[in-house]
Amino acid sequence: MSAPALPAVSTPTAGGSGPRRAPRFAWWYVTEHLLRGMRGYLPTVVATAIGTPVVYLAVFGIGLGALITENVAPAGSAATTYLQFVAPALLCMSAFALASEEFSFGIALHLTWRKVFEGTRATPIASGQIADGFVAFVAIRMVITAGVYGAVIAAFGVVPLGAIPALVLTGVLGGLAVSPLAVYAARIQGESGQFAIVQRVIILPLTLFSGTLFPLTQLPIFLQPIGWISPLWHAAELGRFLAFGPSGQWVAALVHVAVLVAVAAGGWIGLRVVLTRRLER
Amino acid sequence: MTLAAPSAGTTGAGAAGPVIRAVDLRKSYGDTHAVDGLSFEVTSGEAFGLLGPNGAGKSTTMRMIGAVTTRTGGELEILGLDPDRSGPDIRAQLGVVPQQDNLDDELRVRENLLVYGRYFGLPRAQVARRADELLEFAQLADRAKARVDALSGGMKRRLTIARALISDPRILLLDEPTTGLDPQARHILWDRLFRLKERGTTLVLTTHHMDEAEQLCDRLVVVDKGRIMAEGSPAQLIREHSSREVLELRFGSDRNEAAAETLAGVGDRLEVLPDRVLVYAADGEAALVEAHARGLAPITSLVRRSSLEDVFLRLTGRSLIE
Numbered sequence: 208m209s210a211p212a213l214p215a216v217s218t219p220t221a222g223g224s225g226p227r228r229a230p231r232f233a234w235w236y237v238t239e240h241l242l243r244g245m246r247g248y249l250p251t252v253v254a255t256a257i258g259t260p261v262v263y264l265a266v267f268g269i270g271l272g273a274l275i276t277e278n279v280a281p282a283g284s285a286a287t288t289y290l291q292f293v294a295p296a297l298l299c300m301s302a303f304a305l306a307s308e309e310f311s312f313g314i315a316l317h318l319t320w321r322k323v324f325e326g327t328r329a330t331p332i333a334s335g336q337i338a339d340g341f342v343a344f345v346a347i348r349m350v351i352t353a354g355v356y357g358a359v360i361a362a363f364g365v366v367p368l369g370a371i372p373a374l375v376l377t378g379v380l381g382g383l384a385v386s387p388l389a390v391y392a393a394r395i396q397g398e399s400g401q402f403a404i405v406q407r408v409i410i411l412p413l414t415l416f417s418g419t420l421f422p423l424t425q426l427p428i429f430l431q432p433i434g435w436i437s438p439l440w441h442a443a444e445l446g447r448f449l450a451f452g453p454s455g456q457w458v459a460a461l462v463h464v465a466v467l468v469a470v471a472a473g474g475w476i477g478l479r480v481v482l483t484r485r486l487e488r
Numbered sequence: 489m490t491l492a493a494p495s496a497g498t499t500g501a502g503a504a505g506p507v508i509r510a511v512d513l514r515k516s517y518g519d520t521h522a523v524d525g526l527s528f529e530v531t532s533g534e535a536f537g538l539l540g541p542n543g544a545g546k547s548t549t550m551r552m553i554g555a556v557t558t559r560t561g562g563e564l565e566i567l568g569l570d571p572d573r574s575g576p577d578i579r580a581q582l583g584v585v586p587q588q589d590n591l592d593d594e595l596r597v598r599e600n601l602l603v604y605g606r607y608f609g610l611p612r613a614q615v616a617r618r619a620d621e622l623l624e625f626a627q628l629a630d631r632a633k634a635r636v637d638a639l640s641g642g643m644k645r646r647l648t649i650a651r652a653l654i655s656d657p658r659i660l661l662l663d664e665p666t667t668g669l670d671p672q673a674r675h676i677l678w679d680r681l682f683r684l685k686e687r688g689t690t691l692v693l694t695t696h697h698m699d700e701a702e703q704l705c706d707r708l709v710v711v712d713k714g715r716i717m718a719e720g721s722p723a724q725l726i727r728e729h730s731s732r733e734v735l736e737l738r739f740g741s742d743r744n745e746a747a748a749e750t751l752a753g754v755g756d757r758l759e760v761l762p763d764r765v766l767v768y769a770a771d772g773e774a775a776l777v778e779a780h781a782r783g784l785a786p787i788t789s790l791v792r793r794s795s796l797e798d799v800f801l802r803l804t805g806r807s808l809i810e
C-alpha cells in the first residue's frame with residue numbers, strides 16, 4: 208500500500224526548526240493543560256458550585272437556623288443569625304473539599320493512573336514547574352467554586368457583598384493548606400484504598416470538628432486541638448472575622464493567615480520535591 | 489534491501505560535531521546496573537539504533553538522553569549541553585516517543601497535540617496549524633475530535649509519535665516506536681520516519697525488531713546487560729559477525745541435537761536452537777547439498793541472507809525475541 212504524501216510542514220527546513228530554549232512561565236502551560244481537561248466536566252463543576260451552596264443555605268438557614276436561635280457568634284461580631292455564623296465557614300468548606308479531592312485523587316490520576324505528568328516531564332517543563340502548575344490549577348478551581356458560593360450567599364443577603372472577595376481568598380488559602388495531602392498522594396505508587404481512608408478518617412472529622420458548624424469551644428478541651436491543626440478552622444475563623452468582625456481582632460487574624468500560608472507553602476515545596484523524585488528516577 | 493547513505497549535509501549549522509555524545513555512561517538502580525558503561529556518538533541527521541533484548545538498558549539510556557533521568561556516572565552531552573545542568577533547554581529541542589504511551593485520556597485527540605505544543609512555548613496559532621498537519625501525517629485527521637480512550641493501540645501510538653513532532657524537534661527519540669502496530673502501520677511509520685530523516689531530523693530509536701533496525705538505522709549498537717556488544721552499520725555488523733548466508737534446517741524437536749553432530753564441520757559455524765539448526769556458510773545451497781550427502785533428511789530447509797538476528801545470536805548466545 209502506498210502511504211499518502213507527507214503534508215507540507217510550516218517551515219521549509221523542518222527537522223529541527225523548533226524552539227531552542229525552554230519557555231518562560233512554563234508552569235502556566237501545565238495549568239492550561241489541566242484547565243482544558245476540566246472543560247470536559249465543566250457543566251458538573253458549575254452545577255455543583257451553584258447547587259451545593261443553595262442546598263446548604265436551605266438546610267442551615269431554613270432548617271437548622273430555625274432551631275438554633277441562640278447567637279453563637281463571638282461577642283462584637285456583626286453576625287446575628289446562625290446562618291451568618293455558618294456561611295463563611297461553608298464557603299471555606301467548599302474549597303477545602305475540592306482541595307482534598309484534587310490533592311489526593313487528582314495527583315494520583317495525573318501521576319500514577321494516567322501518567323500524564325510523565326509526558327509533561329519529557330518537554331521543557333521541569334518537575335517543580337509541574338507541581339507549581341498543578342497547585343495553580345487547584346487554586347483556580349477553588350476560586351471558581353468559592354466564588355460561586357460567595358455570589359450565592361451575597362445574593363441571599365447573608366454576607367455583605369464587599370466581604371466576598373476577601374472570603375474567597377480565605378477559602379482558597381485554606382484549601383491550599385491541604386497541599387501536604389498531595390505530598391502523601393505523590394509518594395504512593397499504587398493507590399489501593401488509601402484515599403478513601405484518608406477521606407473518612409482525616410478529612411471528614413476535620414470538616415466536622417473545625418469550628419465550622421458550631422464554635423470550636425463547644426467541644427471538650429481535649430478535642431479542640433483537632434481544630435487548631437485544621438486548615439479549615441483557621442480559614443473559617445478568618446473568614447468570619449473578615450465578614451463580620453469583631454474589628455480589632457487583627458492579631459488573631461494574622462495568626463490564622465500565617466499558619467495557613469506556612470502550611471500551604473510547606474505542602475507546595477514538599478510536592479515539588481516528591482514530584483521531582485518520582486518523575487526523575 | 490538497500491541502505492541509505494548517512495545523510496550528511498542535509499542540515500546546516502551544527503552538522504559538524506556530534507549531537508549526542510556519551511562516554512562511559514552509567515545508571516544504577518540500587519544493585520541493578522541498568523546501563524553499565526555505554527560510549528557512543530550520534531551525528532546530526534543520522535538514524536541511530538539501540539538494539540537489544542528485554543532489560544538491556546535501552547529505555548534507561550533513552551531516558552538519560554531525553555534529560556529525564558539523571559545519570560549515575562560517565563559523561564553525556566546532548567546538543568553540546570549537559571543534561572544535568574540544561575535539562576529544559578535540551579528537552580526544548582527533543583521529541584520523545586516513550587515506550588509506553590502517556591497520552592491524556594481526559595482530552596480529545598487533537599487537544600493532546602495542542603497542550604503538548606504549548607509546553608514548548610509555541611504560540612497557539614502555530615500549534616493549531618501544526619496539529620492539523622500532524623494529524624494528517626499520522627492518518628488521524630478523521631479522529632481529531634475523538635476521545636483518546638476510543639482509539640486503538642496502533643492509533644494511540646501514532647498519536648504519540650505525532651505529539652513528539654509538534655515542536656519540530658532536532659532530535660527524535662523513539663523507544664520501540666512500532667510496538668503494537670500491525671505490519672501495514674509499521675511500514676507506513678517507517679516511511680514517515682524515513683522522510684523525517686531525509687529532512688535532517690536526527691533519529692534515535694530502540695527496537696528488538698531486526699528488520700526495523702535494518703530498514704531505518706544508519707548505524708546501531710547492539711546492547712546487552714547495559715553494555716555495548718558491537719557497533720556499526722547493519723551491513724557492517726552482518727559482515728563482521730556472521731556469514732553471508734544461513735541454512736535453516738528443521739529435523740523435529742528431539743532430533744536437532746543429533747543432526748547437529750552429524751553436521752559438524754559444514755559451513756563456518758553451527759547454532760542449535762530448540763526448533764532448528766542454523767548453519768552459517770558463505771554458500772547456503774552448497775551446505776544443504778553437503779547435509780544431504782551426510783545422510784540427513786531435514787523436514788524443512790531454507791537458505792537465507794544473514795540478518796541482525798544472527799549477529800545478535802552470535803554476540804550474546806541468545807535470541808532477540810525470546
Ligand SMILES: Nc1ncnc2c1ncn2[C@@H]1O[C@H](COP(=O)(O)OP(=O)(O)OP(=O)(O)O)[C@@H](O)[C@H]1O
Pocket residue numbers: 488517520521522523540541542543544545546547548549587
Ligand atoms: N525505575 C527503575 N527502578 C528500578 N529498576 C529499573 C528502573 N528502570 C529500569 N530498571 C531496571 O533496569 C534494567 C534495564 O531496564 P530498561 O527498561 O532500560 O530495559 P530495556 O532495554 O528498555 O528493556 P525492554 O526491551 O523490556 O523495554 C532492568 O533490569 C530494569 O529492571
Ligand SMILES: [Mg+2]
Pocket residue numbers: 546547548587663
Ligand atoms: Mg524498554
